[in-house]
Amino acid sequence: MTDKRHIIRLEQVYKSFNGLKVLRGLDLVIPQGEITVILGRSGGGKSVLLKHFLGLLLPDQGHVLVDGQNLVALAERQLFQVRKRFGYLFQNGALFDSLTVGENVAFPLQEHTNWRWTKIKAVVEEKLQQVGLQGITEKMPGELSGGMRKRVALARALALDPEILLFDEPTTGLDPIMTTTIGDLIATTVRRLQVTAVIISHDLSLAFSLADTIAFLHRGRIIAHTDPESFRNSPLEPIQQFIAGRPDTTVDNTQKDED
């Protein structure tokens, strides 16, 4: 992968919370214009990792480079400029529950464009339609099911057609048909707009069908990052366990131990 442009680069990233070591010297590069899927066990730090990409969390040690800019060294204002390039889908959606569905999706458009309301409304309708939702713009997030909330959040993340898309478990909690629809939507968005996408998941079939490369997070490090085929045939025991769905019998993977 050395010949490709890397839009995001993490170098020796360490992050702990009150002594709980979540990331432990993690290295990862995200190739531009591709779909990278990050797999790993629940509670292994995938969401924590993704939040480092746009500086929602800053590393205790190490560097996070976005397009060559070190987020750790940036002033707040510059950090906000970098964030405008991202669309972020939170694991739980993180919709604003005091705003309607339509206002949620319109939010980034109202904040960062000076479009007229009619145009914003049209984009909101279009994005909601893409995630299979129609006629719910006046509803409040509290009235929706978990899966619907996630799709609204996806529409919000896509609203500005950002150049880097970060998805934290985009299909968890969706039915199989909707999973395929969302998978297709992500794939076509990436191809059509030539953007970069990072998807966090523990859904293997989604990973194998969408990914250009798959990275595996294990005990605070990326222990493999390759194309789907080599990933499937990886000799690494944690990966084979993960693929086969075998319980980890060797060591528990809460990271309170050693180094």
Added chain:
Amino acid sequence: MFILSALGRVTGRLLQEMGGMAVLLGQSLLYLPRRPYRWRYFFRQLEFIGVNSLFIVILTGLFTGMVLALQAYYGLRKFGGESMLGAGVALSMTRELGPVLTALMVAARAGSAMAAELGTMKVTEQVDALLAMAVHPVHYLALPRLLASVIMVPLLTVISVFIGIVGGYFVGVILLGVNPGTYMQKMLEVVTADDLYNGLYKSVVFGLLLAVISCYEGLQAKGGAEGVGLVTTRAVVLSAIAILIFDYIMTAMLF
């Protein structure tokens, strides 16, 4: 030894929080002139504070004015000064009780709701979502609430003072039989616009204090529902303490 170290911890935490609140206030001032101006959101906050607090402010104002009239009558009668009853009630309401009680009620009603709302947003990652969309939480969440509070608390104070004076008139003139002419005449003679202004200066500061404290505490929430409950209580208690302390300081300085 144990008490000393505990005291040290509490003081340290309090100083740290005061620093954080000062930063929040500073950031709000920096963001004040910056676009976008979110008028609709701002009006929602005005309405939120007004609607939440109006009834309770009227109620406290009314009963405070009434009890003031009773107490003052008891005192004034001892040296035959019943004619000053109106003046006494109005002075107490404008300079002291109107601003302080209104601010305390708004803190309990709207301040706690602010802390709970922002706290919920914090623990459900809605604050992170703002940051991810390159919107500063202080600009979007705190600033409109600070402004709304600084505007609404003085307005509510005026209402409270007015209602208190009406309540005092009711008790003094109708229940206790003070002459209505002298009641009004002495009141208008003694109470000046400066008394009202002094009360309003205070209420502006109180409004700012309670909003800064409530927003700050809300944004500090951690964990789940329990964490939100914790910061909500802290917001009300700290607001009340701050209002009373600043009330003394401002009274000492202004007069």
